[in-house]
Amino acid sequence: MTRRELLGLLPAAAVVPAPAAEAPFDRIDTHLHVHRSVPRIVEGMEKSGWRALSVCVSRFVGEDVSNLPEVHPATARAARESRGRIAWAAAVDVRSFESPDFGSRVTADLQQWFQEGAVAVKMWKIVGMAIRSKSGDYLLPDHAALRPVYESIQKAGRTLVAHLAEPTGAWMPLDEKNAEINYYRNNPQWHMYGRAGVPQKEDILNARDRVLARYPKLRAVGCHLGSNEDDLPLLAKRLDRYPNFAVDCAARVRYLAGGDRTAVREFLLKYQDRVTYGTDFQVGTMDEEKAWASYSRRLEEEWQYFASTGTMTYRNRQAQGLGLPEGVLRKIFYENPKRWFPGIA
Numbered sequence: 001m002t003r004r005e006l007l008g009l010l011p012a013a014a015v016v017p018a019p020a021a022e023a024p025f026d027r028i029d030t031h032l033h034v035h036r037s038v039p040r041i042v043e044g045m046e047k048s049g050w051r052a053l054s055v056c057v058s059r060f061v062g063e064d065v066s067n068l069p070e071v072h073p074a075t076a077r078a079a080r081e082s083r084g085r086i087a088w089a090a091a092v093d094v095r096s097f098e099s100p101d102f103g104s105r106v107t108a109d110l111q112q113w114f115q116e117g118a119v120a121v122k123m124w125k126i127v128g129m130a131i132r133s134k135s136g137d138y139l140l141p142d143h144a145a146l147r148p149v150y151e152s153i154q155k156a157g158r159t160l161v162a163h164l165a166e167p168t169g170a171w172m173p174l175d176e177k178n179a180e181i182n183y184y185r186n187n188p189q190w191h192m193y194g195r196a197g198v199p200q201k202e203d204i205l206n207a208r209d210r211v212l213a214r215y216p217k218l219r220a221v222g223c224h225l226g227s228n229e230d231d232l233p234l235l236a237k238r239l240d241r242y243p244n245f246a247v248d249c250a251a252r253v254r255y256l257a258g259g260d261r262t263a264v265r266e267f268l269l270k271y272q273d274r275v276t277y278g279t280d281f282q283v284g285t286m287d288e289e290k291a292w293a294s295y296s297r298r299l300e301e302e303w304q305y306f307a308s309t310g311t312m313t314y315r316n317r318q319a320q321g322l323g324l325p326e327g328v329l330r331k332i333f334y335e336n337p338k339r340w341f342p343g344i345a
Contacts, residue, residue, distance in 0.1 A: 023303070023307075025330055026050070027299075027333040028277065028333060028338070029053070029281070030052075030053045030337045031223060031250035032055065032086075033055060033282040034086065034283040035054065035078065036074055036283075038291070041292045041295065044296055048296065050085070050299060051085050051086070052086050053086075053087050053120065053344055054079065054086050055089040055122050056088070056090055057122055061126055061131060068091060075088045076088055076116045079117060084345070087344045089118055089120035089161050092106060092149055094131065094145075094146060103147075104148075117343075120153075120160070121159075121160060122162075123161070123162050127164060128141060128203075129170075129190065129192065129199070130189075136197070140199065141204065141208045141211055150214075154215050154217055157342065158219075160219065160221070162208060162221065163224060163227075164205065164222070164227065165227040166190060168201060170184060170191060171193055173193055174191065221246045221248055221340055222245060223248055223278070223280075226245070229252040232267045235247065246273075247274065251278075253302050253305060253314075257319040268322065268324060268332070272331050273331060273336060274336070275336065277337070279299065303333075308323060
């Protein structure tokens with residue numbers, strides 16, 4: 001296979017890979033967004049042996065009214081109704097980090113969500129990329145005001161779900177060299193290139209790393225390959241440095257499939273204890289039947305990429321399956337999720 005084919009730049013040929021065997025274990029998606037009752041999806045998950053972690057997100061900046069008071073109980077209810085197929089992660093709204101009572105309020109909120117079954121807490125990219133102090137400085141993940149958040153999660157034995165920073169394309173011009181050009185054209189609020197005073201990607205990730213160092217007993221899972229999706233050697237250095245840090249591959253399998261197969265496979269073999277599978281699939285208001293059809297296709301396609309051998313079609317492009325050993329697959333799809341997210345299944 002040529003390098004251009006490995007990068008996923010050529011249209012897929014009509015080649016069918018040797019299909020992967022059915023998984024002899026339940027598989028877990030550690031990054032799903034479903035915040036309502038979904039009996040059809042739960043039924044499909046039961047029949048196909050899938051479980052998931054539904055992650056709440058605080059997306060609000062400025063004076064926007066948060067929907068978390070509605071989303072949290074709805075997600076908790078969906079988890080209860082799933083008969084153990086879906087666990088859930090809360091989210092924390094940190095916009096009031098400069099308020100004198102922020103620490104006490106956020107600690108009380110976290111305790112309530114843990115009592116309601118949340119196994120993790122999400123911190124989103126608005127930290128580092130959107131929220132500012134009264135003086136205009138961007139709020140970084142290691143700000144002292146956020147320590148009650150990390151301390152509460154660590155004390156409760158839950159997991160921090162950290163989507164901090166973005167792909168490198170967020171800090172690049174929108175041209176043909178930018179792999180994320182379409183996303184940032186459609187979501188200009190996250191395109192940081194040329195903005196005065198904006199933290200650079202490494203500034204945000206280094207601040208996250210300082211949190212990992214300060215709280216060595218805090219389990220943290222970095223979403224989207226820890227935002228080092230385009231630099232596995234750098235991600236490897238971070239995994240070596242912080243034993244309390246793991247990553248999911250949600251919405252970034254395309255980077256793996258478009259990269260050097262040998263390097264990707266060697267990375268996953270070496271760090272087989274530090275990677276969890278995830279999709280970042282968002283059910284939203286989709287019709288349940290359509291949502292399950294789309295979601296199950298994604299699950300099967302990505303399972304085939306990790307488990308099968310030979311050339312396959314991935315996202316309408318040609319890629320080569322990784323053919324990971326069953327023991328490694330079991331870790332990425334089942335054992336690691338259970339270890340990094342106690343209570344997920």
